[in-house]
Amino acid sequence: MTQTLHERATLSKADFQSDQETRWCPGCGDYAVLAAVQGVMPELGIPPERIVFVTGIGCAGRFSYYMNTYGMHAIHGRAPALATGLAAARADLSVWIVTGDGDALSIGANHLVHALRRNVPVKILLFNNRIYGLTKGQVSPTSERGKVTKSTPAGSIENPVEPVSLALGAGATFVARTVDRDKHHLAAVLRAAAEHPGTAFVEVLQNCPVFNDGAFAHVTDRAQALEHAIPLEHGRPIRFGPEGARGVVRAPDGALAVADVADVGEEALVVHDARRADPSLAFALAHLGDLTRGPVPLGVFRSVAAPAWGAGLVATHREARE
Amino acid sequence: MTQTLHERATLSKADFQSDQETRWCPGCGDYAVLAAVQGVMPELGIPPERIVFVTGIGCAGRFSYYMNTYGMHAIHGRAPALATGLAAARADLSVWIVTGDGDALSIGANHLVHALRRNVPVKILLFNNRIYGLTKGQVSPTSERGKVTKSTPAGSIENPVEPVSLALGAGATFVARTVDRDKHHLAAVLRAAAEHPGTAFVEVLQNCPVFNDGAFAHVTDRAQALEHAIPLEHGRPIRFGPEGARGVVRAPDGALAVADVADVGEEALVVHDARRADPSLAFALAHLGDLTRGPVPLGVFRSVAAPAWGAGLVATHREARE
Amino acid sequence: MAATSAERQERVIVRFAGDSGDGMQLAGGRFTDATAVFGNDLATLPSFPAEIRAPAGTLAGVSSFQIHFAARDIATPGDAPDVLVAMNPAALKANLAALARGATIIVNEDAFSKRSLQKAGYEDSPLDDGSLEGFELRRVPMTTLVTRAAEAIDGASTRDAQRARNLFALGLLSWLYDRPTEVTERWVEQTFAEKPIVRDVNLAAFRAGLAFGETTELVGARVHVPPATDVPPGTYRNVNGTTTTALGLIAASVRSGLPLVLSAYPITPASELLHDLSRRSALGVRTVQAEDEIAAAGIALGAAYGGALGVTATSGPGMDLKMETIGLAVALELPLVVIDVQRAGPSTGMPTKTEQSDLLMALYGRHGESPLPVLAASTPGGCFEAAFEAARIAIEHRTPVILLSDLFLANSSEPWRIPSAAELALIDPSFAESVDPDIPFLPYERDERGVRPWAIPGEEGLQHRIGGLEKADGTGEISYDGANHARMTALRAAKVAAVDVPAVAVDADPDAELLVLGWGSSEGALRAGVRRVRERGRPVARAHLRHLNPLPADLGDVLRRFPRVLLPEMNAGQLAHELRARYLVDIRSHATVEGRPLYAGEVEQAILEAMAA
Amino acid sequence: MAATSAERQERVIVRFAGDSGDGMQLAGGRFTDATAVFGNDLATLPSFPAEIRAPAGTLAGVSSFQIHFAARDIATPGDAPDVLVAMNPAALKANLAALARGATIIVNEDAFSKRSLQKAGYEDSPLDDGSLEGFELRRVPMTTLVTRAAEAIDGASTRDAQRARNLFALGLLSWLYDRPTEVTERWVEQTFAEKPIVRDVNLAAFRAGLAFGETTELVGARVHVPPATDVPPGTYRNVNGTTTTALGLIAASVRSGLPLVLSAYPITPASELLHDLSRRSALGVRTVQAEDEIAAAGIALGAAYGGALGVTATSGPGMDLKMETIGLAVALELPLVVIDVQRAGPSTGMPTKTEQSDLLMALYGRHGESPLPVLAASTPGGCFEAAFEAARIAIEHRTPVILLSDLFLANSSEPWRIPSAAELALIDPSFAESVDPDIPFLPYERDERGVRPWAIPGEEGLQHRIGGLEKADGTGEISYDGANHARMTALRAAKVAAVDVPAVAVDADPDAELLVLGWGSSEGALRAGVRRVRERGRPVARAHLRHLNPLPADLGDVLRRFPRVLLPEMNAGQLAHELRARYLVDIRSHATVEGRPLYAGEVEQAILEAMAA
Ligand SMILES: Cc1ncc(C[n+]2csc(CCOP(=O)(O)OP(=O)(O)O)c2C)c(N)n1
């Protein structure tokens, strides 16, 4: 453990950068997320060899090659299963999953749902670009209805699945949403996720300039963000808009709604409570608006303490060795 | 169509009973559900040959053999995929899926989630006995934490997935819950499901006397039911208990809670609204209590009009023939 | 009856049959234990109704348990029973076809009511319509006798009495074959210690059975089967293939120092292994019931990546689903043990019937060139070594290994000598350790056996990335270079081919012209069939394969040494097909797909025909 | 340069290479169209960088397009290019190895800046360090020339000019090989009708290229390749295997009267088929992008159950996942077409490289005995018949059929004669109809071909239940009877074996001693290789298989007719293995797994070696 302390003192971003040339398209949102993750890692005080990135298949899946940690680039959709096995065998590792909207919510949704309900001690970063990037532009389960893609030339006839709602429906204990463009928000959410003992599910809204450019312009572009992004902070009244002029209130029928603070008064605003055992508030927030039109809440929707799934058989890798 | 009308006039329960000997254990809840389904079918006015039951593997999966309709006993967890294909090819059929908690929520959860988000025109009956019946008693994804089964001799260390919440999280347009023992409630829910144009998801709490007897005694046994079962009726204040003494209200923090009507007054009760576009109320109701301890809302949680997934290529099977 | 031929004295086959609710498995199990204690060699075969519970009294609901015991050298649970105990009409009807004329049938007369006859689909009672001509029929009013015996015990309900009929039958057979009674009585006392009434009723029923045999001549002379003499010394336990497989995996975990992580999704007949290992957490075993077979394979592989002995077990349909993940393990070159407890296919097939039809899938069921070692267990006891060996190869050669078992092996049991730890080789995972931080770690650099280093997370300085994309030889970095791909394809194949496989053990008579080759659970039937042919004075040779990939280096020579090779298997001729391709030898296939183990008798016939042909 | 040998005049191989952003696929495509219009026989092969987009200017980002055209009888896209157009250093470096000495290299001189040389990993410029000794190097300042040409057009940005460099290269090559220019100019005008500036810049660049060839002797004498003369009359279209597969399926839909439902999950290189068919809803085609490959197979099978032509398409990893559902289709005995566009495995392997390594999986990749017909397409145009035939067999024999294609066939194109509907056989689904309500419907009663009736939902009186459990012969009710299982296993196998397969077409020289046998996409290379051997005056025979299960009835005889059989394939010898098992013939395997099509040259060598051996 002294070793860890020693390393914590000296760890830097460079310690987490592998020698592999990053191979994403110019301008891809994945670069920003990679930088953010490499930036936050040193703060965790965990030496690189105790960290494992298990990734799925997709552009997002290439993430593991760029981290100077242990890494497994698995098969499409199965990263949560592999990571669960790793967690079952080893309690001494910090296990991270990087996945895409197709990898996690199309072929891999079953494993995602079960990792979440089990509360396996892994952090899941879902890069949601609402498109299939690696296979060059087919519709994804998060693509909006009517979306024209190579596989839906006449427009998609399907409703998108909303990652935060699905995660809450599966019983997730930690659910957050952030964006590739805001490195401070991204870093803050990553820290919170890293601290969560069970499964931490983080949806990262990520831009794919090649096949779905500007999908999140309304939450990343400064001016528009002010109108559409709702920052969630535990224990704080939920407000947004220019000078926080707008806020979230409970309508008479119990549903959440957006109102002008001037009209309803600050006291009327709903105070965000991410620690509530009942996930209903988090779920309602996720339905304030849809990803396409907004408003889009950003931050930690839910973070409740709950026993993490089975402690590993092997306390440390040394024990596995002796 | 005249033929249909003609048949509607003459269809009886017997027209839907196959010549196969039912092979469930004595006292199995599946018998009651089978009887209810066969009882409701004639009311739909659809001739048996236009009805198809696609079932998964499990005790519940045997259902298709007992219906004198077209039927496919598929493979484990894949019934939703097969039914989706059938719906893609044929718009003139009434397609029903019968599945179990393991079939639908363990191996088949991915297909379930996608059928729900697509809103495929099929009715899904999930027989939830919170155990693996056919394979003789292993833990199921709906088994309660701590459950001792053949595969969890020391008790399950996993949290159950709650079918109604998962369905709502996936964007289901029709979600209901009923019990094997109450044939009237069962019939009413089946009728409502049959009328829903998109995917109708119905969780049937089903007793497995052999491997998980009495799992739902608290909602089926007359006396206890009064305490634990919360009947949901659209447009009506939500109350239950002896003489409807208890009801559901909104706590100051916006969460739903149970209260004595005497204390809060009838006007304070939440009025059930199954047709609301925002699924948050339905979701909150599903979290009033858990399946094991109750209270357990029964009835239609959600029923909203939404375009059913792609009209079939083939209007009627005749056209497929010419 | 059983006292007609010497053979009969030598070896006896008894089958208990009744309704699922009649406790036949219990009666059979107890009889087996007593027989093991007595010192006979034995083999058993339980047969359950199809997965779903059928209505009581119907044919679909019949459950049976067969035991074959003898003074020496038991090879199979036997073909045709000498004695059938039928607790009801359905049990009689369902099992009659299995009997040879002259066999003894002991029925519970009381159970042949009009109603139960109908349920079994009998017009008139077979006990009276002469349809049992040629069999030694023994009518015993078991229900009446047990009820009477139970009357003495106050508090005993008729229900209790009903439930104890199986012990009456057990008592009767125990007398007939002179089984030690204390064993059974002690078991009853311990099992029902908390339920004195049930205990007493069962004891009473058991003794009533003994007394009935003693006092009436109804069931003919009692038969004596001398204890086995030719078995090597050691502590024996009567176990089925599921238990021995579990113990073999645990032994491998102990000898390798790697914690055992089994992940499986329930499926008949593999579920029992999950159940068995779930009860052994005290031994450091960790079991995970996965959400499906794909996840089960992924969880096992993830655990292996972390330095555990990762195992996953399933049956046919589950194997289909695991293939993509097994292919990943081939590319990652990590240890993974995959156990396929075969059952009758295709598709859902017949979940409670046995078959050997997954061999070619095990060899070729993955896309691309993805070779891996394949082993097959051949006896319930042999599952131990097979499981241990599969784990050893996986760990030492960094490869997924498929171990083929089947429903017959999983359920049938035989006395098995518990090996001492010392007998078991040590398994060396030889984890990579960082020596010099300046020397870059090459995860795909190979040793002389073509094996790559295994560096598990936590080892400082050895951080590396692996994945399913083709890797550059040595560095393991992603490579789309054609020449490298050809080289890696060859290296992966060479590594598997280099697995050390023992030479074929051929048991040949001096001038044998015919070799009977087999694999998997048919070993017993082949051994017995060959013995019968030898007893006819005909020379013959026999060999049985445990390693199906790579095959023994000398197999080709062995095959060519005999003018004729007969390969009986419980499929459409899969191994025969594979061996023809490899050695261009015109192997004669005897293929049986009836959802049952081969019969010694049919093997004997097949051999004689092959000799005649 | 190209004017050195007559051969060169006869057939020319040109490769356009540049960065992914340089529009090489477009230049190649246009050149191909002009060539088709001109009347040459041709074959093309595009090569893309690995799925992920690599940084501009790097080796990983190089994209190329090769075309082989000649007066007659083109078999492959060719081995070594006669002319390489390299738009940047990386393109030169990545493709140099493919050139034979003496080949011509045309580079965009302006692109060889210090920076881009570094990006490509060059120390010094290969244009100057003599490393291109022995090649005919032609330096063309394309960027400069195009920019200059664009200056004339007002509103044209330098970016527009940069983007048009590929048209300059196209113009230069069009002049060199005397391609009709109108075709290209018309295309530019139509394509950029809305963007006048882009249109004009592209036209200017194209003409600049033509002019450059015309006015300078830099690129040597222009070459003339006379139009093809030996092609049968008809309307030709230049298409790749993806399009012909789509058209073949549509034709089968039309000729069977069954609506086409394709369900697939995206995967390279099969995605293109999904894209292509999604654009054809006007023809009644319905496509469904499923949530995964398991669902895709299930959706296709569900549609087939409803009376549609259900098709699913994928590549290796997806095939693994579909196997359980394909096994269900075997048990249900319903039509299902499964298309496997093979790529290099194992696991994720090399997604953008071709291979033929899924054959044994197609034959044996399911648990239990689950035989099904397997076909393989062998040329881009041939994918049409193969797809049509696969659908016909599936529908008429009520069975899943696996059609093996591969990345090479899917991407490479050739002129293809569009067949008239009349040439195509009618496909008869012969749906069951209820005749007499009193005669019970027997869903598993078979006709003389062993085919069961297909009653689709909606047909009054024919309600029945089917499933994956073993079925009783005739009634189709669940059966656990051993004898019935053996019978059904045999009936399923017999039904597949009864599929009508044409005799082997052998193209043999009078006294050929060696038969070159092949399957799938290697046909072109084998044809070319055999031709070369014949040009050497050596007699040889050639045959190519489209049906891999069942195999042609006369194949065994054909194989035995030749003292030597050589089987080149792009895997480790899978078909050779299968044929050895079936016919006990010592087939010599030439196995290449380099993620590329076979070269005519290597086939020629392999044949000569086999003859010498
Ligand atoms: C079993 C399997 N099916 C399909 C594929 C092809 N494939 C690779 S990545 C991918 C989806 C990529 O989309 P997403 O998960 O959103 O990741 P992104 O590329 O957008 O980051 C698919 C379908 C595969 N590699 N394996």
Ligand SMILES: Cc1ncc(C[n+]2csc(CCOP(=O)(O)OP(=O)(O)O)c2C)c(N)n1
């Ligand atoms: C691919 C595959 N895996 C596993 C099985 C074994 N199996 C059959 S039914 C079943 C689960 C049954 O539980 P559930 O779905 O809850 O249905 P129930 O029997 O309780 O009605 C399992 C695991 C199978 N048939 N196929």
Ligand code: SF4
């Ligand atoms: S395709 Fe899109 S997601 Fe993928 S690397 Fe390029 S920009 Fe990023």
Ligand code: SF4
């Ligand atoms: S095992 Fe349970 S669910 Fe299955 S048939 Fe028996 S009682 Fe019903």
Ligand SMILES: [Mg+2]
């Ligand atoms: Mg994506």
Ligand SMILES: [Mg+2]
């Ligand atoms: Mg269940």
